[in-house]
Amino acid sequence: MPRVFLGLGANLGDRLGALQQAVDLLARRGVRTVACSRVWATAPVGGPTDQPEFLNVVVEVDPGELSPVDVLDAANDVEAELGRVRDVRWGPRTIDIDILLWGDLRSDDPRLTIPHPRMHERAFVVLPLLDLDPDPRLPDGRRIVELPAPAGEARPYASPLSVPT
Ligand code: ATP
Ligand code: CA
Ligand code: CA
Numbered sequence: 001m002p003r004v005f006l007g008l009g010a011n012l013g014d015r016l017g018a019l020q021q022a023v024d025l026l027a028r029r030g031v032r033t034v035a036c037s038r039v040w041a042t043a044p045v046g047g048p049t050d051q052p053e054f055l056n057v058v059v060e061v062d063p064g065e066l067s068p069v070d071v072l073d074a075a076n077d078v079e080a081e082l083g084r085v086r087d088v089r090w091g092p093r094t095i096d097i098d099i100l101l102w103g104d105l106r107s108d109d110p111r112l113t114i115p116h117p118r119m120h121e122r123a124f125v126v127l128p129l130l131d132l133d134p135d136p137r138l139p140d141g142r143r144i145v146e147l148p149a150p151a152g153e154a155r156p157y158a159s160p161l162s163v164p165t
Contacts, residue, residue, distance in 0.1 A: 004061050005099075005132070007058050007128075008056065008097050009056045022082060031063055033161075035132050035163065038159060040127055040128050040156060041056075043153055045124070055158075056124040058128035068114060079093075101115050120144050120150065125150070
């Protein structure tokens with residue numbers, strides 16, 4: 001079974017509530033979270049710098065029989081359900097759900113690139129990921145802990161979200 005990790009971020013409204021709702025709504029669509037990182041607080045990277053701070057988590061999910069595209073569709077549905085409006089790239093959002101890693105799978109499709117091409121450069125992805133896997137690797141075998149330090153600051157903010165049973 002490949003280990004599948006998603007990155008979730010929120011920086012508008014009830015951020016912690018949006019993250020927890022996203023985990024719950026994903027589970028209803030068959031994308032069940034089996035483990036959640038601590039919640040990390042991070043300054044926005046890229047995009048407007050005057051936007052509110054983000055809360056981020058990484059979750060490990062059991063996709064069951066779902067394909068990566070099925071999980072992306074589920075993620076997009078949950079983003080829409082939680083009221084995400086796509087306007088400014090890297091701008092504020094109620095929820096963002098990215099597929100980070102899917103075992104050793106590599107996909108170069110711009111609609112779904114796996115691993116997520118910028119994940120290892122981002123502290124708000126790497127630090128929560130390390131909560132769940134102390135020595136993650138990219139599909140090409142590179143150890144993420146040996147890559148140049150990721151950009152941005154992230155600090156622990158809250159304990160892990162509750163995981164649907
Ligand atoms: P970034 O991708 O740099 O984190 P973002 O999350 O703000 O930026 P979005 O507007 O949420 O970008 O997504 C842009 C497009 O990225 C989506 O239409 C989606 O199809 C595509 N995409 C490609 N690879 C992935 C992936 N691994 N996970 C989620 N979306 C992806
Ligand atoms: Ca993103
Ligand atoms: Ca996204």
